[in-house]
Amino acid sequence: MNDSTSEVPRGWWQRLTGGLKRTSSALGGALADLVSKRKLDAAMVEEIEEVLIRADLGVETAAGIAAAVGEGRYDKAISADEVKAVVAGEVEKILLPFAKPLEIGAAKPFAILVVGVNGSGKTTLIGKLASKFSAERRKVMLAAGDTFRAAAIDQLKIWGTRTGAKVVAREPGADAAGLAFDALTAAKAEGADVLIVDTAGRLQNRAELMDELHKIVRVMKKVDPEAPHAVLLVLDATVGQNALSQVEMFGKTAGVTGLVMTKLDGTARGGILVAIARKFKLPIHFIGVGEGVDDLAPFEAKDFARAIAGIE
Ligand SMILES: Nc1nc2c(ncn2[C@@H]2O[C@H](COP(=O)(O)OP(=O)(O)O)[C@@H](O)[C@H]2O)c(=O)[nH]1
Numbered sequence: 001m002n003d004s005t006s007e008v009p010r011g012w013w014q015r016l017t018g019g020l021k022r023t024s025s026a027l028g029g030a031l032a033d034l035v036s037k038r039k040l041d042a043a044m045v046e047e048i049e050e051v052l053i054r055a056d057l058g059v060e061t062a063a064g065i066a067a068a069v070g071e072g073r074y075d076k077a078i079s080a081d082e083v084k085a086v087v088a089g090e091v092e093k094i095l096l097p098f099a100k101p102l103e104i105g106a107a108k109p110f111a112i113l114v115v116g117v118n119g120s121g122k123t124t125l126i127g128k129l130a131s132k133f134s135a136e137r138r139k140v141m142l143a144a145g146d147t148f149r150a151a152a153i154d155q156l157k158i159w160g161t162r163t164g165a166k167v168v169a170r171e172p173g174a175d176a177a178g179l180a181f182d183a184l185t186a187a188k189a190e191g192a193d194v195l196i197v198d199t200a201g202r203l204q205n206r207a208e209l210m211d212e213l214h215k216i217v218r219v220m221k222k223v224d225p226e227a228p229h230a231v232l233l234v235l236d237a238t239v240g241q242n243a244l245s246q247v248e249m250f251g252k253t254a255g256v257t258g259l260v261m262t263k264l265d266g267t268a269r270g271g272i273l274v275a276i277a278r279k280f281k282l283p284i285h286f287i288g289v290g291e292g293v294d295d296l297a298p299f300e301a302k303d304f305a306r307a308i309a310g311i312e
């Protein structure tokens, strides 16, 4: 019943809270345990701070939020709902400036390059986006730029079949930049609205990975100087703190314009998104809370904040 598209808001809230259950029970659950039958004091504020740090919100953020909970409440009994509401409110305030939808601009085709380490969820994201854009009646083309493995190319082709998007692919081992060039040229010639370019994330070292990405960007600019119009970095939430170094690595060198965090359903540390937003100040476009095509949603600060704080 929850899968019915006619009840998207409620269905999505259930998906979101379901997907973020591990984080919310670690965070909201711990907060509720802390405050039960006690009056608020300095020790409790410190414990709240520890809970927030354990949920990966970042040390600075944790201190700020814990202080906000303490403000004006010392020596009073505080309810679990109250503390969750303050935490959610503070998290929302931090995230709000970065919760930005991915805007498909006037460029035709609007070219989106998807980057990230191996296994972060790039190809799955592309499938989900292809499905979303097709539903919006846009003509979508996909480029199988992860040319390293035949399986990666097939995976994209399956999404193409499923969503009706044409897939531009070459044989495994082909040059990814050449493929991106061909794909953008074809997308232009065929009047596609959106082109999404997949990339490999498993290159041997950082320099090689970045060289390859630079090359892809360079050749796309030969077809359209403004391309790629968006560069999405896909982060796997389950890697925790490591996501921070991935943003650093790709953010500086690949011209990342926005973030997508996947697999929030697989971790108790969804708070990492708060730490990332605060540190890198990059737009967050989407979050993934499952493998299914409907498990991707535009990132909403309020919903996310309430869900991780364990507000039902
Ligand atoms: N639980 C969960 N799994 C996901 C999510 N996104 C992707 N995956 C899974 O993660 C694995 C790697 O995804 P894939 O798109 O192939 O990653 P890529 O190597 O970056 O292209 C696959 O098994 C996906 O089904 C998500 O939001 N939640």
Ligand SMILES: [Mg+2]
Pocket (backbone or CB within 6 Å): 122, 123, 124, 146, 152, 198
């Ligand atoms: Mg892939």
